[in-house]
Amino acid sequence: MTDYKEEQNNEVEALESIYPDEFQREYDKVFEGTRVTVETFMTWKAKFDAEMAALKSSTDISIDGKKRLTGKELFLADKTLNESDLSFLGEGDTAVAVDETLFENLDDLELDDDDEDDDPDYKP
Structure with a gap:
């Protein structure tokens, strides 16, 4: 692919050396545009x-x-929209039971401290 691109560039350079005025006119057209007046x-x-x-x-x-x-106009016009989300929250069918004994003795929990994985440049 680069061979094709190099070949194209060589052809353009050869044509530019033969017809420099034409290339300059075409190049200048890029920067010309419609003149803006009031x-x-x-x-x-x-x-x-x-x-x-x-x-x-x-x-x-x-x-x-x-x-x-x-959205603001909707909420200002219809006050029931303020409570609509709250009604969805209260519709939970089952209450979730939490076993609080699981969180009592967290000091006995053995967590591996992998200090070698930490950043050695970190200084608290």
Whole structure:
């Protein structure tokens, strides 16, 4: 693959040495563009603002044609939404039994301290 790329680069360099003016003109075209004047900018801005307004209005309206409410507006308008999550939390069918004796004698628990795995540069 690099052979093909080198071959292409060699061809371009050969053509550039034969036609330097053409290459310079093509290279300069890259940096040329539409000159911006006050008039061209104002026409572009009016067109851009119209596109943005159309896009904004299309996203603000839901499928049925009404304006959609934001999340904050929904919670301010409907107070039952505040308690809806709490009702889901209270619907637990079974209570979880915790055996507290498992946590009483944690001092007797033998945990391996692998100090050699720690960072040797760490100084507490």
